[in-house]
Amino acid sequence: MAADAPLTRRGFLALGAGAGLAVATGCGGGGRGAAPAALPLQPGPMTLDLAGHEAATWGYGTVPGPEIRLRAGDVLRVRLDNGLPEGTTVHWHGLAPPNAMDGVPGVTQDPVGPGGTFLYEFRTPVAGSFMYHAHVGVQLDRGLYGPLVVEPRDEPLSYDGEYVLMLDDWADGVEETGPHTDHGGVPAESAVDPGAPTTVSFGGRTYPLVLVNGHPPDDPPVLEGRPGDRLRLRVMNVAADTGFRFAVAGHPLTVTHTDGMPVEPVTVDVLRLGMGERYDVLVELDRRDGAWQIGIAPEGRRGWGRAVLRYAGSPASSAPPVTAWPAELDGRPAEHADLIAVEPLALPPGRPDRVFDLTLDGTEIGGQSYPDADPLTVAEGEWVRLTLRNTGAKWHPMHLHGHHFQVLTPSGRGPVKDTVAVPARGGVVTVDFLATNPGRWLFHCHNHHHMEDGMVRLVRYGRK
Numbered sequence: 001m002a003a004d005a006p007l008t009r010r011g012f013l014a015l016g017a018g019a020g021l022a023v024a025t026g027c028g029g030g031g032r033g034a035a036p037a038a039l040p041l042q043p044g045p046m047t048l049d050l051a052g053h054e055a056a057t058w059g060y061g062t063v064p065g066p067e068i069r070l071r072a073g074d075v076l077r078v079r080l081d082n083g084l085p086e087g088t089t090v091h092w093h094g095l096a097p098p099n100a101m102d103g104v105p106g107v108t109q110d111p112v113g114p115g116g117t118f119l120y121e122f123r124t125p126v127a128g129s130f131m132y133h134a135h136v137g138v139q140l141d142r143g144l145y146g147p148l149v150v151e152p153r154d155e156p157l158s159y160d161g162e163y164v165l166m167l168d169d170w171a172d173g174v175e176e177t178g179p180h181t182d183h184g185g186v187p188a189e190s191a192v193d194p195g196a197p198t199t200v201s202f203g204g205r206t207y208p209l210v211l212v213n214g215h216p217p218d219d220p221p222v223l224e225g226r227p228g229d230r231l232r233l234r235v236m237n238v239a240a241d242t243g244f245r246f247a248v249a250g251h252p253l254t255v256t257h258t259d260g261m262p263v264e265p266v267t268v269d270v271l272r273l274g275m276g277e278r279y280d281v282l283v284e285l286d287r288r289d290g291a292w293q294i295g296i297a298p299e300g301r302r303g304w305g306r307a308v309l310r311y312a313g314s315p316a317s318s319a320p321p322v323t324a325w326p327a328e329l330d331g332r333p334a335e336h337a338d339l340i341a342v343e344p345l346a347l348p349p350g351r352p353d354r355v356f357d358l359t360l361d362g363t364e365i366g367g368q369s370y371p372d373a374d375p376l377t378v379a380e381g382e383w384v385r386l387t388l389r390n391t392g393a394k395w396h397p398m399h400l401h402g403h404h405f406q407v408l409t410p411s412g413r414g415p416v417k418d419t420v421a422v423p424a425r426g427g428v429v430t431v432d433f434l435a436t437n438p439g440r441w442l443f444h445c446h447n448h449h450h451m452e453d454g455m456v457r458l459v460r461y462g463r464k
């Protein structure tokens, strides 16, 4: 099924099968009385309908899981009830909670065993587009993920409707060549960008499908709007092993946020999203009518995902063909250098207190492979700089838990993010962060196979 109801400015829409879980977890919607009941999050085995093919997977009831939506300053209060046959945890990707709430097994908590429960509870002062996902092994590679949106108290943007789009590479229940794995494919050559990451299959796992909010190309989610509307899209790459390009046919994208953090608006044709990255964009519905392809192209590998942008009242016959390739996919992307933080980190004058120069390859960070790796030890309050040098042939989207970092760009006000893709074959990216959230935090490649193979370090510091 595809959600097709427009939503109002203060409303929200989870485009999957699941209902959203708005304010139920917040204390900001109502009074400041008794704490509201915790929202239950129940991972377990389930089936996902992929355009008529029943795929066995694990999920939080729906894929994606229920949308969690809060307002800045609310308390997130979620009770994990584990219905899986193995231990699990939930990580709040992009948020900076107290360390004990970060959901990393063996680092911040023990995995929650089958039948067990765990209460996650912390305040969410920073607005943005985030995600939640399981953080045990490669559970995220299944359907154990969902969107987490924190709205600002006063929204500075004006728009008429909003959609969250979660992009995923998918293998569960379709790994054998089945009726759906050939659908919606595009020739591999057209998906390959010579400078693109090479994301081939790892450990024998290939991903026959690209899903958008749990939907394969044959059953795309439909985004609705009226002529003249401005839509806000929160685009999130939750794939285990695939970077994506994202474009809307006939409609440029105005980037307003990177990983939830505001940037000066910049209009581009196409987004490139590494695993774990999110972009918020505004789309002006300045065409008269029609149904327009939203194309999602894996970087450097075969496959195809899509959604459809439909102007209200347009006939169903105007649907774009499954594989229609928006020319914008080959257009101008948003580069780090184009992106200017609206709220740069409060870095002091002078130089960083601590600098780590780290090479990246598919199993190591700085020549060490987790768990046989030294923590990156810093001190509370320090300005820490990480220079990341990719010496290998594969692209690495690097994610830091518990902090936002600023990407160093010529403007001096590079985007504030929590996940940054470091290009293959000599790519260098430098990020700065402030050590203001003591604890033991993971820094890792968000390619889950690379992570499993040891591309993880801990950043560690205590309270002064």
Ligand code: C2O
Binding pocket: 091, 093, 133, 135, 276, 399, 401, 442, 444, 446
């Ligand atoms: Cu989405 Cu350890 O991260």
Ligand code: CU
Binding pocket: 362, 395, 396, 397, 445, 446, 447, 450, 451, 455
């Ligand atoms: Cu990697």
